Amino acid sequence: MQNAAILMDKMYRHQRHIYDLTRKPYLLGRDRLIESLAPPQNGAVLEIGCGTARNLICAARTYRSVHLYGIDVSPVMLAQARRSVDRARLGQRIALAQGDAASFDPQELFCRARFDRIFISYALSMIPPWQETLVHAFDLLAPDGSLHVVDFGDQAGMPMWFRKGLKGWLDLFDVVPCVEIARELKAETRARGLVLSHQALYRGYAFHAIARA
Ligand SMILES: C[S@@+](CC[C@H](N)C(=O)[O-])C[C@H]1O[C@@H](n2cnc3c(N)ncnc32)[C@H](O)[C@@H]1O
Numbered sequence: 351m352q353n354a355a356i357l358m359d360k361m362y363r364h365q366r367h368i369y370d371l372t373r374k375p376y377l378l379g380r381d382r383l384i385e386s387l388a389p390p391q392n393g394a395v396l397e398i399g400c401g402t403a404r405n406l407i408c409a410a411r412t413y414r415s416v417h418l419y420g421i422d423v424s425p426v427m428l429a430q431a432r433r434s435v436d437r438a439r440l441g442q443r444i445a446l447a448q449g450d451a452a453s454f455d456p457q458e459l460f461c462r463a464r465f466d467r468i469f470i471s472y473a474l475s476m477i478p479p480w481q482e483t484l485v486h487a488f489d490l491l492a493p494d495g496s497l498h499v500v501d502f503g504d505q506a507g508m509p510m511w512f513r514k515g516l517k518g519w520l521d522l523f524d525v526v527p528c529v530e531i532a533r534e535l536k537a538e539t540r541a542r543g544l545v546l547s548h549q550a551l552y553r554g555y556a557f558h559a560i561a562r563a
Contacts, residue, residue: 358424366430379500379556393466399473403431421449452482469498496562504529507553
């Protein structure tokens with residue numbers, strides 16, 4: 351976890367101040383993911399790689415009865431997230447903790463072992479052990495739970511000049527859009543007897559996947 355935390359802190363030390371504003375135009379599909387959560391009354395919702403808590407705050411305002419949990423490896427992002435949660439007066443409903451996506455222990459961090467909804471928004475493409483992260487997320491689902499993922503897609507419908515430009519931009523942030531993610535999601539979903547809905551968004555710019563019972 352130490353290496354990932356140092357790397358992410360270095361990347362976000364200054365950017366965290368402008369993160370929410372600058373990511374709005376290109377981290378597409380996040381609101382759609384939040385709409386798809388539809389958690390049960392008083393349910394528990396976890397975001398892995400929660401960044402500034404932008405999504406958690408939005409989900410808390412949409413689903414008023416649920417409790418929300420966020421983990422991130424970067425202490426500087428978590429500090430920003432705590433500020434935002436406090437400003438939104440949602441400290442009673444949103445708990446945050448530092449953890450590595452692939453191995454955190456929610457029982458230790460939040461005194462809770464399972465979640466009704468788990469989501470991962472534009473974080474898998476930044477996490478080298480993304481496969482382990484996916485498996486871990488599936489393991490933490492409550493029996494009727496669902497896992498929701500939004501991330502960069504295969505860009506299949508985009509012109510070549512756009513794909514090249516986007517790749518150059520994403521390289522600056524060590525983001526590797528990975529078509530394997532969708533494949534792994536499908537395999538893991540099937541192995542666990544769940545059903546996957548997978549949707550390409552904006553001509554393949556992004557994808558939104560939901561694995562549920
Ligand atoms: C592109 S940001 C997305 C933040 C947020 N999910 C959103 O949609 O705005 C990716 C986040 O993943 C976090 N992250 C990267 N590697 C991680 C790891 N190994 N474990 C947990 N979080 C990680 C980063 O610190 C960063 O906050």
